[in-house]
Amino acid sequence: MTDVAHILKVLIVEDDDSKIDEWNDAIAAHNADAGNKGFQVEHVVSKSVPDAKRKLDFHRFDAAVVDLRLQVEEGVTENNSHGNELVRHIIATQPLGVVVHTGQQSEADRDGYGVPQVQIMDKGDGLDQVFKWLAKHMDMFLQLRMVRAAFDRETARVFFQSIWPRWKHWTNGGAENGIALADIVARHVVAHVHDALLSAGGDATHPEESYFVPPLKSRLDTGDLLDRDGKTWIVVSPRCDLANEGKVNTILLAACDDISAKWRDLTDSKKEKECANLIQHARSPKQHFLFPLRDLDSNQRGPWMIQFHDILALPAEQALKELPSLRFASLSPLFVPSLVERFGGYFSRIGTPSFSSD
Incomplete structure (x- = not known):
């Protein structure tokens, strides 16, 4: 049987x-x-x-x-x-x-x-x-079935514990105000399910969860990875500047240095402390680590170190027209805040002048 x-x-x-x-x-x-x-x-x-x-x-x-x-x-x-x-x-x-x-x-x-x-x-x-x-393809089909089961399990929990008890508050006035209730509930469920599954996994993620491949949005967004002039860049302009066309005159990109050779050497030789040091941005405030990913052709790309001191500023009109077609991935929402926080921290540092003994 x-x-x-x-x-x-x-x-x-x-x-x-x-x-x-x-x-x-x-x-x-x-x-x-x-x-x-x-x-x-x-x-x-x-x-x-x-x-x-x-x-x-x-x-x-x-x-x-x-x-x-x-x-x-x-x-x-x-x-x-x-x-x-x-x-x-x-x-x-x-x-x-x-x-x-x-x-x-x-x-x-x-x-x-x-x-x-x-x-x-x-x-x-x-x-x-x-x-x-x-x-x-049987293994893929069976894994997909397990994904559905996990999603349904967490959706059921959210539904009975959160959505159903408050359903009348969700629906009151929704139709009259033209609110797409199904979209609201879907977003609410997805957000709960995502956190529940993350918590169930001990708050640990797989590197591939860092990215959307290809990018989901048609417009340029913070965290978009792209190839331009033989080099990899990431968009670091704030999301609010990109969401409102005409708000800013300049779009900022930070250079991404490919560290795949170094990463491969460390992982092949199982140097866990050195790998952990890289993941922690090599303890440098001027850079930010990005995990490797698989592109749509199953080629591994990265990992990279984003270089906050290597910035390219492009006219917004040019960037919004040229860059969307050059993208190959974007950071998922879970990982964008860390990038923005570290980028902002690097540029907001004050520092002190050097001292001379003369």
């Missing part, structure tokens, strides 16, 4: 009854050998885009396998590529693995999907390729 954690839940979107029979037989054969295969498949079949959307709302799937030519609605067939609409809907609303399994690969809207992770397979190559793809 296969462990329940190793059951993948898959939505099969296909309107051809003979193909559905093939799927049923293939999944039954796979599950009969689940001990060797490493996982079972539980599947739900849908024949049209509206029905598939309903099933996505009422079930939690790990992956979806979508044919492009589907029934317009239940029982109504015509030549179409409605599967593209469903794939775009999934990408916009749910974190699932997606396979386009079609006999018309040229009709797959690769550019319209907007993400490279959608796998496009030819029906003529059979169903085994889908099972191999599921096996390849």
Whole structure:
């Protein structure tokens, strides 16, 4: 008997009854050998885009396998590529693995999907390729399921302890004032869940949590990392200056020195004290440590030391036009205050003049 954690839940979107029979037989054969295969498949079949959307709302799937030519609605067939609409809907609303399994690969809207992770397979190559793809990504699907479980657990706690008891105060006047109550509650829940999970983890974070890759905001923001003229920079202008266009005439960037070679030497030789010293900015007020990250091509970048004494000032009009497209990551909100505090501390120091014995 296969462990329940190793059951993948898959939505099969296909309107051809003979193909559905093939799927049923293939999944039954796979599950009969689940001990060797490493996982079972539980599947739900849908024949049209509206029905598939309903099933996505009422079930939690790990992956979806979508044919492009589907029934317009239940029982109504015509030549179409409605599967593209469903794939775009999934990408916009749910974190699932997606396979386009079609006999018309040229009709797959690769550019319209907007993400490279959608796998496009030819029906003529059979169903085994889908099972191999599921096996390849099984660990990711299972980890994502654990993420959902953790989020739901903390959301339930916040809901029963905080939101429900105060619900009437949330709703009073909301509709009349045009307040998007769902957005307010969502932000409230996310903030609580984030702190709860951080506390449960002993207030320890993974380096990748330091960043959003790519940046979430379309506009320039404090903590944005970018490449310019062969050098890495970070935006250190205050957020209020960047949020209000025309407020300032100058945008400030601080240089980021790549210390990856030094970091690699220290981590490879397990010199924990030296690593800890670097993380503490090498005890220097003029610099700030940034952890390494993985970019969208899975290349490691950094770590860096931000150099507060190496500042580039650009005209705001030029910076706001030129820099957003040069960004590759941005610091997450949890880590921006530390950067701003240390940058402000460095520039607010007074110091004293040197003394001469002459």
